[in-house]
Amino acid sequence: MSNLQWKLALCAAVFIVFFGVGVYPILATRYNLPAPGWLSDRQLKLGLDLKGGVHLVMRVQTDDALRVKTEQDSGRLQEELKRRSVPATVAIQDVTTFRVDGVPPAQDQAFRQAAEQESIDFERGTGTNGSYTFAMRPNIAQALREEAVVQARQTIERRVNELGVTEPSIAQQGADQILVQLPGVSDVDRAKEVIGSPGMLELKLVEQGPSPSREDVLRTTGGVVPPDMEVLSGGREAAAGGGPMYYLVRRVAAVTGQDLRSARVQLDENNMPAVGFTLNASGSAAFSRVTGENVGRYLAIVLDKTVQSAPTINSRIAGDGQIAGGFTQEEAQNLALILRSGALPATLTYLQQQTIGPTLGADSIRAGILASLAGLLLIVAFLLVYYKLSGINAIVALVMNLIILLGMMAYAGAVMTLPGIAGFILTIGIGVDSNVLIFERIKEELDAGKGVKAAINSGFSRVFLTLVDTHIAGFIAAAFLFQFGTGPIRGFAVTLTFGLISNLFTSTFISKTLFEAVLSGRRQVQALSI
Amino acid sequence: MHIFKDTNFNFLRWRWQAMLLSALVIGAGFFVILTRGIPLGVEFSGGTNLIIRFTAPVSEDQIRTALQSIPFEVQKYGEPESNQMLIRLPQTQQAEEAGNLSADVPKVDQLLKAANMPAFKIEGTEIVGPTVGAELRRQAIYATLLSMLGITAWIAFRFRVSFALGSIIATFHDVFVTLALLAFFGYEMSLNVIAAMLTMVGYSMNDMIVIFDRVRENTRLQKREPLETAINTSLNQTLTRTLITSGTVFISVMALYLFGGEVLEGFAFTMLAGTIATTYSGWFIAPSLAIMLSSKPSAAPARAVADGASGARAKGEGAGGGALEQPSRKSKSQRKARAT
Secondary structure, eight states: OOHHHHHHHHHHHHHHHHIIIIIHHHHHHHHTOOOOHHHHTTOOEEOHHHHOEEEEEEEEOTHHHHHHHHHHHHHHHHHHHHHTTOOOEEEEEETTEEEEEOOOGGGHHHHHHHHHHHOTTEEEOOOBTTBEEEEEOHHHHHHHHHHHHHHHHHHHHHHHHHHTOSSOEEEEETTTEEEEEEETOOOHHHHHHHHHOOOOEEEEEEEEEEESSHHHHTGGGTTSOOTTEEEEEESHHHHTSSOOOEEEEESSOSEEGGGEEEEEEEEOTTSOEEEEEEEOHHHHHHHHHHHHHTTTSBEEEEETTEEEEOOBOOSOOOSEEEEOSOOOHHHHHHHHHHHHHOOOSSOEEEEEEEEEOHHHHHHHHHHHHHHHHHHHHHHHHHHHHHHHHHHHHHHHHHHHHHHHHHHHHHHHTOEEOHHHHHHHHHHHHHHHHHHHHHHHHHHHHHHTTOOHHHHHHHHHHHHHHHHHHHHHHHHHHHHHHHHHOOHHHHHHHHHHHHHHHHHHHIIIIIHHHHHHHHHHTOSSOOOOOO | OOSSSSOOOOGGGGHHHHHHHHHHHHHHHHHHHHHHOOOBOHHHHOEEEEEEEESSOOOHHHHHHHTTTSOOEEEEESSGGGOEEEEEEOOOHHHHHTTOTTTHHHHHHHHHHHTTOOOEEEEEEEEEOHHHHHHHHHHHHHHHHHHHHHHHHHHHHHSOHHHHHHHHHHHHHHHHHHHHHHHHTTOOBOHHHHHHHHHHHHHHHHHHHHHHHHHHHHHHHOTTSOHHHHHHHHHHHTHHHHHHHHHHHHHHHHHHHHHSHHHHHHHHHHHHHHHHHHHHIIIIIHHHHHHHHSSOTTTHHHHHOOSGGGGGSOTTGGGGOOOSSSOHHHHHHHHHHHHO
16 A cells, blocks of 8 residues: 555544544434444533533531541540549540640659550640640641541442432542532432431430430439530421430440441331331441340430430340431431441531533533534635635544544543533634644745645645644643643543644644545646635 | 735834733723622632523513512523523622531522512522632632743743743733723623633634744744844734634634523633734734844844754745754755655
8 A cells, every 4th residue: 555545544544433432422322323332331421511410519527537536546545544543634625636634743654654555646745744735646637637538538429329320420629628410410409418418327325314405314413414425415306396305325336337237218117217227247246235234225326416216125136226217208218328328437518519400401502512513614614715625625624623522532531511512612713723824834835836736745844833832832721721620621621632632633644645635646736726 | 815915014013002002901901890890700709699490581670579688689591582590699608617508599499489470490500608719719810820831931942032921921911801801891700711711821822823933934034134024024924824713713702602502601702802812912912022022133033043054045945944943954855755
């Protein structure tokens, strides 16, 4: 094969590959043509703004995770001091620091040993008069924060998958933000509830209560909460009318949601929806021990620090339990889903929320496509009038450009958004510019008295460097957009980058090959239709 | 067909008038921005946007009466026959801290239902807390400035520092002129407008690179001529190309403006304004600045010619001269080989 035939073969191959990846799957879905699964999976996806759906940005309150760590470690130190009978008080100051006061000088050595054993993740300040400040080491705090965000993202992923959303997108954004996109979802409130509920289940023995007021519940303890206990209120009773009930419960839970094996919706004895759960082996062992030892007492089922219900323990219970509390069917379903996917390590606050109804998206896509086609047709008409037959060459290059762009986006799994459509229009603009630059240069060379073939050759080679310069400038702009932009701007940057690559190829290689192919048969070319 | 043939406009002669005109437009724009402020889109200012589709036509006044107890703005949205309204509510810091970002939505829903309006459906909501708003604002400014710096560095590397300085000032000029036009016509700053601005920065630099590229070529061919003449020649040589390119971009963006729907309107307007600004500055502002910043205009061309003898050829034959990187003798012989 000659050089030209190789070039033509390459053009055809590029066309087939990119048409197959980028355009054929769209046509296949539309007109029910056969398409292999691996190909239709790659089909260009529509973004939220075109398809409709929910877009949420939330911040993970990573302080929560630090607070838990501070509470745990200070608690362990307190127990250790008790065991070594060092009379000192431990008090939490803020999320990363706690204080120990009243260490007798004689027992300073014992205290130091206990602290080194239990609080290695904390920096111990120099003690004055038996008082010490413990501050969490910065690298530990940083690691905990990062871990909390990753865990939150994974939990949200599980929950969203349980919701059955197709093609959701869940991504970390910045240090502590999580972006969730749920295409096709319109019930934003349910989505927010399922994603944002802490989902922390605890089973705790009730020491006192239920009582109608906080004072009542503390009567036997003299009005103060014992250090290893806490007062919780019930939420459900309040909703059913009447005030909330108060419970004095142990701070340490008998069983937590971490020991859960499964959770599902079932009916309680009153035929109301309830959530049944099954514990795993270690959870079952602990649960059956606690229930066996405390028959006749109340067991509080605590969800996110609110008592859902507090049934009496009638007998030893092995591995199954039920959370009843006057749920609606949907509430019960949500709760079962949240329990199955595990607790969030920290609370989430919503920073941004966007819902796009499917009609709105359809309107936008229709308008965007109409506008693109109108622009394209005007340009095609202009190219044909102004550049005559060579205009066809430019149009072929332009269409190839769009096909390659579609193919690249589909292959990379990029998502088509409104700014993405704008990126398409820009690609058309840049493509036309490249062709115009080359053609104008060819005209100049022809005017300067060159032969047709020489004019074409030097037109292309002269403009090539200009094109490289302008396209690299475009890449630089796109890179910054991608690096510093968010969501839609990134989509735009991706489209622009692919557009620049495909344009450089089509306007220099394909367009030139077409000229060569047309002129190849003739020995002496007198005039060029340009 | 030729739009222009062998033109010889003296672009640089009008540099002072052009700069005066630009200064006036930018000054007026700044006046409007300082007195009225640039309205920020919901993604930058924070707040709530609701798009509500009614089953029958409603007027803005009906909505104003229905929602008089809360602060808001209302305008028609989309095509008139779609009966859609855009309602915008400001948002306070408290809402985000209290964790009920979307508290305003049910309130509007209730008030509209109570007000005996035609049946409606909330088609879309966009709620942005103040934190994200401030973050996006900062990011957008960073992205714009850094991408401009990046391209400037590229131009300085490929051409000369005075060209790079000229082009970055001209690009700032384009951004300011576009901002001024946005302010005159009361468009609000949204992420889409920022995307359009960045595109425009890219186009503006693209335009200047094409022109500077030609200047570089011409100064090599005619090294005795002053830079001013070379720039003028280059501007005239690329005149048709600039006009066609700007024209086609203008046409396709105009289509976007007319048919692209509400969401793309701000984007399209920015692009329209930007196309005019970049074309104008590519002709009148950037080259003038490049000349003013080249310390010794008469000595400058000689510096650009690094590869000796080939530069001395006459203009007609000189069309065979190569690019800066390659000695042009080599590229000429290559071309000969390909041409035959």
